[in-house]
Amino acid sequence: MPRWLGLLALVLAVVSIAALTLAWDTQRRVRSFEQELVKRQQDSQSQSSEARMLARQSQDASREAAAKVALLEARLSEVALQRSQVEELMQALSRSRDENVVADMEAAVRVALQQSAITGSAEPLVATLSQIDERLARYNQPRLERVRRAVARDLERVKAIGVADVASLSIRLDEAVRLVDELPLLAVAEPRRVGSEAAQRRAAARAAAASPAAGASAPDASWRDQALDLWERSLAAVWGEVRSLVRVTRIDSPDAVLAAPDQVFFIRENLKLRLLNARLALLSRQFDSAQADLRDAQATLDRYFDRNAKRVQSASELLRQVMSQARQTGVPRPDDTLAALAAVAAGR
Template identity: 60%
Template sequence: MSETNTPAADVSSPPTPISTPRTGGATLTQAVVAVVGLIALLALGLAWQSQQRLKQAEQELVRRQDSSQSDANIARDQSRQAQELARDTAAKVALLDAKLAEVALQREQLELLMQSMTRSRDENVVGDVEASLRVAMQQAAITGSAEPLVAALKQADERLARYKQPRLEGVRRAVVRDLDRIRSVSVVDVSTLTIKLDEVARQVDDLPLLAMGQPGTEPARSATATRPAKPVGSASAPLSPNAGWWERAWHDAGDKWDQLSSDVWREARGLLRVTRIDHPEAALMAPEQMFFLRENLKLRLLNARLALLSRQFDTAQNDLSEAQGMLDRYFDARSRKLAVTTELLRQVQGQARQVQIPRPDDTLAALSAVAR
């Protein structure tokens, strides 16, 4: 019976309301809110990221702008340097063009000379020898040395000796005569003279000046020699063994007085020194003037050295004469160092002369006679 009553009880009870649709709506709302929040967060993240990128872009733009400005400054400097270099290059190109034109002119002259020569072997030899001699003459005139002429004449002699032709024997004899005459000329050895001038310049700082006033040994000897001799009569007589104490004391006091007076006289005479000075201003120089005097002397020697190297012997002689005058006027002539320096300077003065190198006129005349 219990089993038959149970379904009836179930049928009579009211149905329980279902809450599923209401729960689903709340979940949907939460999902929408979550999605919206997520989208907002994403938007904020994107906005923040965009702002960071914008800042980075601005920083990069500023950096690039600074770099561009620096590059522009560098480019401007390089452009200015390039313009200066272009101007220098243009000047050098103009100079090279002038030299090239000169070389082209010389080349044309040489070509004309070569074209004017005949095809004969003898005339070719004559033309070559003459051309080499003229070039050697130009080199000798520029350098002031006879070595180019000597080398050209020796080469011509060897070539004529190999090329045995009777009509060229006169040319060979003329070459030998000119070679002997040029070898006999003493040419100035500029390198040796410059070495001597350098030695003189090194000794300038050690040379004693008249204004230094260093007394030598001669005045001391003079003072000693002029010291008054002790009179013979004033010499102390030897004491007898029986002399009293007061006699011995008087004798010792006299000897000490004589010695003291002698020393005082010697010192007094040593304070006075008589010296002959031809140029009073040389003895009244200040230390600064002494320094500048030595430097001026070195400059004179340097100018003479440069003049010798450029073979301007007249200018070198003037500078050497000025240097010699300064040595004679302001320096102590009793010094051995000054004597050695003066001797070196006089050697340079004697050898620094313009020497005229002989021309190979005999050889040129013989070549002209053969070429006719």
């Protein structure tokens, strides 16, 4: 019995030693775990403090970002509002510019139409339509394309109309007025040029007498040639005087020959006044009055002046040219251009 107790005591001692060893090891591990836990708790506390600080910073940053976003949204709304206002202003300016261009073109066309009506020339209207066409080409606005087409049609139609060139007609009348003082009248006898064969023979004889060969071969013939030359010159002078006294001319109006010398001045001045009146009528575009004055001037030329003279024929030809070209021609209205401008101005 005591032996069993000793063995039991030994077993209890071993178990006690093992338990103490295990308890010590467990206590050691618990301490290490506590240290590790404390360390980790400290790390977690530091991380949590850092996280709280970062969260606080992120909150501050988010608040700042939200404020910035709100500010940007406000500015964006302001920019959008300003952009819409600028677009409306640009559209208004564009519409106003188009309206101003259309109004300027319409005013220019109407002024050119009035100038053409006053002057009777299509040049003002042609120049204005050409300028409008060039301006539309530079402007390059699709809304005004039909206006450009209408301008091109009116320009072709105006150019096709033949209008009297008043400037050239006035120059021709001035030339006719200048010729009036040089025109030969039927009532005034013009001196005729006597070109006889005797004068030619005398010239040939003088040339032959001047040669030394003729003088050496016929010394006695010089006095006979001189006598013959003197006789022929005397006869030619007498015959020229007789021909100057007698003038045979066919005159359809006898009163033209009966005009007194003091009336010659008034005939020329009356013709000048007729031509000047015709010129003034042309400048004022009174073509009917100009035609009447030109007919009277032509009748005066045919009645009182020598129609066989070249100067009279030249003056008569000038009057016929002016009478044939001085015709009233209406300048066509640019109705297509005005209608297109009115349609654009109305917004259609």
